[in-house]
Amino acid sequence: MAATPQPADALPRTMSEVRQRVDALDRALVPLLVQRAHCMHDAARIKQHAHEVRDEARIEAVVHHVRALAVQHGGDADFMETLYRAMMDCFIAYEARLFAQRSRTATDLERP
Numbered sequence: 816m817a818a819t820p821q822p823a824d825a826l827p828r829t830m831s832e833v834r835q836r837v838d839a840l841d842r843a844l845v846p847l848l849v850q851r852a853h854c855m856h857d858a859a860r861i862k863q864h865a866h867e868v869r870d871e872a873r874i875e876a877v878v879h880h881v882r883a884l885a886v887q888h889g890g891d892a893d894f895m896e897t898l899y900r901a902m903m904d905c906f907i908a909y910e911a912r913l914f915a916q917r918s919r920t921a922t923d924l925e926r927p
């Protein structure tokens with residue numbers, strides 16, 4: 816998502832150009848998402864009880880934060896909230912799986 820609208824002469828004219836831009840953004844995004852997923856390993860190691868994995872108060876705090884960040888970067892707060900709620904559901908499912916594995920093996924997980 817660009818911080819400011821692009822000048823008309825810099826706008827992509829073809830789908831190939833649009834997709835090149837999307838691919839470049841994904842190359843930047845995926846490593847950050849991998850790092851975010853690594854935080855779930857840490858959370859699954861630190862949390863003591865399965866009911867702590869989903870933390871509604873923290874979810875609302877993250878949503879509040881990313882809505883403000885979206886606006887700050889010229890984006891749409893409602894879109895960012897929808898994206899983050901769906902994404903956090905995925906992270907929570909991932910963390911729950913890690914927590915269950917940890918509980919089964921009764922050993923602390925190491926970061927990959």
Ligand SMILES: O=C(O)C(=O)C[C@]1(C(=O)O)C=C[C@@H](O)C=C1
Nearest residue numbers: 858868869870873874903906907
């Ligand atoms: O902050 C936590 O407790 C986390 O485990 C991280 C995270 C997140 O994806 O940001 C995931 C699960 C919780 O429900 C809240 C937030």
